[in-house]
Amino acid sequence: MNETDCIRRAQQGDGAAIRELYQRYSPRVFAVVRRLAGDDALAEDWAQEAWVRAFRALPTFRGDARFSTWLHRIAVNSALHGRRGRERKAGRETELLPDTVPAARTDQAVLRIALQRALDEIPAGMRQIVVLHDVEGYTHDEIGELLGIAAGTSKSQLFKARARLRGILQRGHEADMKEEVYVASDA
Amino acid sequence: MSHLTPEALARLVDEAPTSHEAEHLAACHGCRTELDAMREDVQALAMLPDMAPAPDAWDALERRLVNEGVIRRRSFAFPVSRLAQLAAAIVVFVAGTAAGRMTAPALEQFAGGPDATTSPAPDTGMGSTPAPAGSPDTRGVPVNLASGRPDDLADSTPEPSSPAPIRPQPQRQSPISFASNEARLPQPGTLDEAAALLRQTEEWYLTALTRYAELTTGSEANDPIARLAALQSIVMTTQAALSQAPSDPVINGAHLTAIAQRDAALRQVAATSGNGWH
Numbered sequence: 001m002n003e004t005d006c007i008r009r010a011q012q013g014d015g016a017a018i019r020e021l022y023q024r025y026s027p028r029v030f031a032v033v034r035r036l037a038g039d040d041a042l043a044e045d046w047a048q049e050a051w052v053r054a055f056r057a058l059p060t061f062r063g064d065a066r067f068s069t070w071l072h073r074i075a076v077n078s079a080l081h082g083r084r085g086r087e088r089k090a091g092r093e094t095e096l097l098p099d100t101v102p103a104a105r106t107d108q109a110v111l112r113i114a115l116q117r118a119l120d121e122i123p124a125g126m127r128q129i130v131v132l133h134d135v136e137g138y139t140h141d142e143i144g145e146l147l148g149i150a151a152g153t154s155k156s157q158l159f160k161a162r163a164r165l166r167g168i169l170q171r172g173h174e175a176d177m178k179e180e181v182y183v184a185s186d187a
Numbered sequence: 188m189s190h191l192t193p194e195a196l197a198r199l200v201d202e203a204p205t206s207h208e209a210e211h212l213a214a215c216h217g218c219r220t221e222l223d224a225m226r227e228d229v230q231a232l233a234m235l236p237d238m239a240p241a242p243d244a245w246d247a248l249e250r251r252l253v254n255e256g257v258i259r260r261r262s263f264a265f266p267v268s269r270l271a272q273l274a275a276a277i278v279v280f281v282a283g284t285a286a287g288r289m290t291a292p293a294l295e296q297f298a299g300g301p302d303a304t305t306s307p308a309p310d311t312g313m314g315s316t317p318a319p320a321g322s323p324d325t326r327g328v329p330v331n332l333a334s335g336r337p338d339d340l341a342d343s344t345p346e347p348s349s350p351a352p353i354r355p356q357p358q359r360q361s362p363i364s365f366a367s368n369e370a371r372l373p374q375p376g377t378l379d380e381a382a383a384l385l386r387q388t389e390e391w392y393l394t395a396l397t398r399y400a401e402l403t404t405g406s407e408a409n410d411p412i413a414r415l416a417a418l419q420s421i422v423m424t425t426q427a428a429l430s431q432a433p434s435d436p437v438i439n440g441a442h443l444t445a446i447a448q449r450d451a452a453l454r455q456v457a458a459t460s461g462n463g464w465h
Contacts, residue, residue, distance in 0.1 A: 013259030018252065022245060027237035034238050047240055048248050055257045111231045134232040155198075162200065163193030166225055 007067060011059050018055060025068065026051075029075045035131045036079040038120045042086075050078035076132065080146060083124055111169075118168040126161035133158050191218045200229050382436050411456045418449035 001009075001020060009017035029050055034043035054074045061070060119127055132138040132146070133154070140151040140158075147154070191199075191211060199222055204212060212219050252258040375381035425442035432438055 013257060015249070015253075015258040018258055019245065019249070022248065026244070027239050030240040030244075031235070031238040035235070040241075044241055044244060048244065048251065051248050052251060052255070052257070055252055056255070108231060108234075111227070112235055115228065115231055116235060130232070134229050135235055137233070156194075159194045159197035162197035162225060162228065165228060166193060166197075166221070169228065 003067060004063075007058070007061065007063075010055070011061070021067075022051060025071055028068070029071065032072065032075050032131070032136060033079045035116075035119055035135060036076070036083065036128050038124060038127055042082070046079045046082040047075070049082065050075040053078055072136075076136070076146065080128065083128060086124075114169055114172055115165065118165045118172070121168050122161055122164045126157055126164060129154055129157045130161040130165065134162075190215065191222075193221075196222050196225050200226050385437065385440065411452060415449065415452040415456055418445060418452050421445040422449050 001017070003024075006017045006020050006024075010021055026047075030043065030047045033047045033050055034040070037043040037046055054071055057074065061067065119131065122130070128147070129143060132143050133140070138146070140154040143149075143154040144151040191208060195208065196218065199208065199212075212222065249258065375384045422442070422445045425438060425445050428438045429435075429442055
């Protein structure tokens with residue numbers, strides 16, 4: 001079944017078509033929601049909410065944009081909506097910058113894993129901007145529109161977020177180096 | 188010489204340096220290294236892979252979409268998790284019943300053995316609690332199944348030449364009561380009757396289990412295709428159990444009941460789909 005047929009049948013409530021769309025795009029949707037959420041349990045709730053919103057709104061999808069783009073935007077909006085709901089309950093987080101010093105590089109696979117963990121550690125406000133900009137490719141203007149902030153604010157928050165990530169990665173690297181020293185001295 | 192701040196280095200990933208920053212970078216190996224590292228971070232962020240949701244995420248989503256009416260025609264996809272639950276329940280039932288038969292006093296012993304009247308079971312309302320000696324028989328006196336006579340007379344009264352008929356117990360109210368047939372559990376008088384009762388209760392159990400599944404899984408179990416698939420799974424389970432114990436009456440009963448239910452579901456599917464499978 002091609003995507004157009006699949007979407008048309010899903011718009012009519014066909015379970016098989018809806019399932020196929022889910023299977024096709026769930027890794028992408030879950031990835032963006034997971035990174036914005038910062039933890040698995042929250043991400044599962046938000047991802048389900050994103051899919052429910054998407055399938056509810058599917059009858060209004062006219063194909064003016066690519067389905068993946070349309071769905072991605074819904075996923076991001078759902079996650080941001082979920083984040084705002086949590087912030088209203090918990091109050092906004094304060095953000096502090098650590099001092100950083102140059103760190104050695106690791107290979108790309110290890111770096112990606114470390115980055116994913118580091119993303120989970122930074123404050124939610126920073127995380128959503130770095131995820132939207134550096135991971136998902138949104139511009140500062142788009143982020144400003146999504147979050148209701150000025151593009152300049154998005155930019156300054158992004159730089160703080162990158163600096164924070166670097167600091168976390170560097171601390172992780174230093175811990176690894178200490179581990180290696182201990183292992184070497186034991187040997 | 189003061190180093191560039193982390194935020195300034197983060198900005199330089201996207202923007203050109205000022206003249207002062209360019210001079211510093213030219214002279215400072217540490218800041219150049221840090222800027223390179225930050226550029227590498229940003230490149231890696233753009234290449235982070237997709238992430239698979241939890242395997243059961245679709246099940247939960249599908250239930251919600253069905254409940255909200257978003258899914259109007261359910262997928263015919265094999266309901267693996269539901270099948271597994273139902274099959275597991277059947278396996279537990281079959282294994283538990285078989286184990287019970289092996290560990291509890293055997294029917295033959297219950298029918299004629301010395302312990303049959305000396306180890307009363309708790310009164311479950313199903314027919315074997317002895318009445319107090321000398322009390323009128325208003326609840327059904329326990330019967331020695333070999334002789335068909337009341338237990339308290341078994342040792343002192345000569346046995347009749349033919350087994351006494353099972354006495355009906357009209358006053359006895361079974362806790363099992365189905366709206367459709369007001370079923371009562373009779374007291375089996377012979378081994379064959381006990382086996383027949385066992386098969387009957389198995390059928391009730393399966394009916395109740397099916398209904399339970401329907402009630403706990405919402406509208407999903409009303410899907411005849413899903414039900415058919417679930418019943419087929421039960422048949423396969425009991426068939427596998429039969430290969431281990433081919434003459435076991437309990438497993439045979441469960442297997443025959445499952446087959447009957449499956450065939451009924453098949454007829455229902457055929458009837459609702461008009462000319463059959465498409």
